[in-house]
Amino acid sequence: MSNLIPFDYETLRLVWWLLLGILLIGFAVMDGFDLGIGALLPFVAKTDEERRVVINVVGPVWEGNQVWLILGGGAIFAAFPMLYAVSFSGLYLAMMVILVALILRPVGFKYRSKIGDPGWRSTWDIILCIAGTVPALILGVAVGNVLLGLPFEFDDTLRTFYRGNFFQLLTPYALLAGLVSLSMLIMHGAALLTWKTEGVIADRARSYGRLAALATIVLFAVAGVWTAYGIGGHVLTSVVDPLGPSNPLGKTVAVEPGAWLANYTAYPWMMIAPILGFAGALLALVGFTAKRPALTFITSGVAIFGIIATAGVSLFPFLLPSSLDPSNGLTVWDASSSKLTLWVMLLSTAFFLPIILIYTAFIYRVMRGKVTTVSMDKNPNAY
Template sequence: MTLHTLIDYDILRLTWWALIGVLLLAFAVTDGFDLGTGILLPFVARNDIERRVVINSVGPVWEGNQVWLILGGGAIFAAWPQLYAVAFSGFYLAMFAILVALILRPVAFKFRSKREDPGWRARWDGVLFFSGFVPSLIFGVALGNVLQGVPFRLDLDMHIFYEGSFFGLLNPFALLCGLVSVAMLAMHGSAWLQLKTDGVVAERARRYGSMAALATVLLYGCAGLLLWKYVDGYRISSMIDPVGPSNPLLKTVEGHAGAWFVNYTAQPWTMAAPVLGLLGAIGAWLGLRMRREIFTLLCSAVSISGIVLSVGASMFPFILPSSIHPAASLTVWDSSSSHLTLFIMLVVSVIFIPIIVAYTTWVYHVLWGKVDEKAIRDETGHAY
């Protein structure tokens, strides 16, 4: 018996499904307030000093937060190669738009204050808004399309054929999911600004954040209702081997109304995810109104976690369903890398993820405290 066979293949597959969720969730919670701050920048800051306060609230940490996105993308590539292939080919233009926005963000951070010209700075402020709004919207649109099924198929040699278009992704339900994402991250950004700023910036963040929190509750509730009433889910109608080969075509899948809610009936504890999504947003609204800084940020993070986890809970064991060839749908049990690959990745993750968490925690501890507007004016202690 070799070392990697000590952990069963089905356990490794399930573990990596959960780990991918954890990595993407860490990105949503940490880089989420960066994106939300960018969305709120034109609304909470009315002059150059106020804008610099907002920018410096995330300036020291935004690069580190993106580590989770890089880890998530790399893990998908290694653990679920078919998912990576379909997502990065079918969603190519959407991914390109996200990358353009994320690439422009550091440029805006670095170049904005190089000149004192108001027009120059205003243009870079527009870029920061763009780099916050566009990824937030597209991530939500992507999840909306995943819930509806993506138009791809596989041939017998496992070649992937994507038959959709970029504008086909911009359907009403997917756009609604995109608005959920924008409202959710704007709420999270406002919670961060309440924690890191004082004065009029914090007051405006509370006002706009309260509206974003209520919008999150309303939009998320509407999306759930539409998903239940009008969006068909998918279910496996044949036997599937959890330790079988990574060949999605060995099963039978059919679309079925309400299929995405079956897991909540079969495993009632999974209802905790959507409930936390709603209660967290309500808690964030209350925290903003009561000026409870830590409480608001925690509630906002709980809301994001619940909303994201509700997608995984409702779809399990599906990872990426196909709308035109349901049998090609990718699931936890038939689209992973080999047993050995998953085991090696797990060992590496057990070693390095705690190191990343420890380092990140230390950085946030060192950088704790509010951004001082007086220090901004005096040009001391702030880089942007």
């Protein structure tokens, strides 16, 4: 069977590393504006009618957007099962906090409109704001902790032992990464609001969007300097066979200052990632100021792509470093599924991903146009 696969094991591992990054970026871009709009809800909309407009910008599409999160989780489970096992067990409480917030969001959409009482609706507005803010922040904190390394190790039988707890995740560096995530998703949400709404809502979104874009630029720069000079990066000190079986115990790793920058020296083209992060956020800032909503939304998406890609290429080939025993950290070469599994999953992805993209494009074409009180009155399914 292996002879029928047209790619070698190394290539399949690299392809799935790229696909995992694409799926996670897809989630951040597609569902990120949902989270950003939720975080902005009490600030850009002051009356009940304005808040209904804001909610109906994302209400019809949030379910489809979360498909990217499901795809990302499924890709981790199928392509890198060791990564799935360590991260989802070690970060269990953090994952549950995110999950509860993501569950409360659709509940808020549905329940808010059931009763016209102002107190009832205000309560759900606060919940929707929290449900947008918390995942955006915690997901960034998780990325920060990946760069720092998580306190896990394996025994001789590859059983995982996680030695940390939830509160140990909230270090200053990780919280900075969380703020980068929160600011860029608020920027993205504000960009969509300026495109899909009008009047005072769009004006307020534009003001908050400028602040978020500026914060994204500054925080991303600070995080870059801190990563270069304030934390240690992991580097392989033994040869790892990219065609060999997955065994995270078969290598040695050292922790060195600035090691997360080594890939940019070895592969200068990787500098494209941070350049896109800064350029996208800067152009989004210009777009907010110039009142160019389509440009603003596109460039804020470019910024998200660049910022997340920066974390990915900085870590490569590591997927999840270990702060407890660096040699137990997981890499692309020793945490993947079998060659056959990766090939079968690649065929499945090649079939289903275009369908998802076509369906998503169709939905957004149907939902094109601005959301106004008039359009909501014409839609019996409006929230």
